[in-house]
Amino acid sequence: MKVAIRNNGLSLFFGLIFLLALLGQALTGHALFNEEQMASGLEEISFGQYLLSSNFAVDVAENWQSEYLQFLLYIFATVWLVQKGSPESKELNEPGLESDKEQLVGDYSNAKSPKWARVSGWRRTVYSNSLGMTMGLIFLLSWLVQSIAGNSNYNQEQIQNFQRPVSWPEYIASPEFWNRTLQNWQSEFLAVGSMVVLSIYLRQRGSPESKPVGCAHDDTGTTG
Amino acid sequence: MKTPKSIRCLRFGLLAVLTLSGGALSGCAADGTAAAEAAEAFHRDVASSDMTAACSLLQSKTREDTARSSDAGTCESQLEKDKIPDPGRLLGTEQFGRDAFVKFENDTVFLAASDAGWRITGVGCAPNGEEAPYTCEVGGK
Numbered sequence: 243m244k245v246a247i248r249n250n251g252l253s254l255f256f257g258l259i260f261l262l263a264l265l266g267q268a269l270t271g272h273a274l275f276n277e278e279q280m281a282s283g284l285e286e287i288s289f290g291q292y293l294l295s296s297n298f299a300v301d302v303a304e305n306w307q308s309e310y311l312q313f314l315l316y317i318f319a320t321v322w323l324v325q326k327g328s329p330e331s332k333e334l335n336e337p338g339l340e341s342d343k344e345q346l347v348g349d350y351s352n353a354k355s356p357k358w359a360r361v362s363g364w365r366r367t368v369y370s371n372s373l374g375m376t377m378g379l380i381f382l383l384s385w386l387v388q389s390i391a392g393n394s395n396y397n398q399e400q401i402q403n404f405q406r407p408v409s410w411p412e413y414i415a416s417p418e419f420w421n422r423t424l425q426n427w428q429s430e431f432l433a434v435g436s437m438v439v440l441s442i443y444l445r446q447r448g449s450p451e452s453k454p455v456g457c458a459h460d461d462t463g464t465t466g
Numbered sequence: 467m468k469t470p471k472s473i474r475c476l477r478f479g480l481l482a483v484l485t486l487s488g489g490a491l492s493g494c495a496a497d498g499t500a501a502a503e504a505a506e507a508f509h510r511d512v513a514s515s516d517m518t519a520a521c522s523l524l525q526s527k528t529r530e531d532t533a534r535s536s537d538a539g540t541c542e543s544q545l546e547k548d549k550i551p552d553p554g555r556l557l558g559t560e561q562f563g564r565d566a567f568v569k570f571e572n573d574t575v576f577l578a579a580s581d582a583g584w585r586i587t588g589v590g591c592a593p594n595g596e597e598a599p600y601t602c603e604v605g606g607k
Contacts, residue, residue, distance in 0.1 A: 283527030285580050287564070296563055394562045401565035404576055404588050404599040404606045 264302070271298055282402055296398070299391035300422070307384035308426035314377040316434055326462055327442035329453045333463045345370070385423075389414050392422060498559030501566030504584035505575040509553045517542035525578055525585035528605040548603045550590045574600060 247254060272292040279286055292298055322338065325331040343350045347370070351360040358369035368375070389410065396418055397407035413419055437451075443459055446452040450465045457464055504523055511520035521529055521541035529541050536544035554571025561567075564579035576588035590603025599607050 283525065284564070284578050397560070397562040397567075398565045401562065401567050401576055402578070402587075404591065404602060405597065406593065406600075407560050407562060407567050 296391040296394035300395045303384050303388035304422050308430045310377050310381035312430035314381050317374045325438050327460045328438050329441050329465045330438050331462055498561035498566050501561055501577045501584045502559040502568050505568040512550050517545045525587045528587050
């Protein structure tokens, strides 16, 4: 049991703080929603009703889509683009999909390689892109949920302000939708860009996200 | 090159998105029949001069504001003075969560859900261009 916890520490830690943060968001979101309801002379709703509301769904989904987009772009950009001195980058002469030998697929696979890495054809192609495809799928689903829940939430505000509701096509062309989207995207892109650049010059001893402390600034693709 | 750590939380992602989709879809436009019935009932009460019944279908704040704007200080007396149009045929209803928008040939009604059912927040409302709030005979801004 102890070994299992230690061996899965990262996923357990992030899973736990994710659930705690989501619960905190739900509790504070419910309180804020009811404050606004009272201010408009409307009735409060229960915590259960809030969890199923479009108000909660859009606030969660708009953050999720941007996080998954961030990693999707990072996964694909780092295949082709390199950054001299960054531990987040491959070696400068290695951009691209790399050879089968380097990727341990087909004839170069070993006994422990996943089955779909050993076979040829569509299964290897799918497995070779499975991380990016899954991140991309979650990004698209989250963005779709954001647009649907956002449309509903926006229309609730419209009706409370005695304005006409808008259709989904109108909503996804609206400043509201793109403002919610882009304010999340810009922060994600800044965070990734900062990590790529700062990790050239700064170190975090013991972290695989950093180069070893004594590594040269122009040493690319090494991790500590 | 290594994969950033957060990607390892991927397993939570797909399931969570699907769960969230349920929440999003639950907030989508419902059919709004109950809201439309409340709007029609209000117009029926006004047409039959049952202003007490009509006032009971107003949302509490709207009812209080209506009473305050009357010289006699009652919702009923104010409704008698207001020029609430004959709505004509029901054209459609849009409901989003706890808010609804009911369109008739000659009127638009805004409603909010309460524990007691749908209550009117604006009636006798007419548009002011595409984006501006409607102007309402009862309730509204």
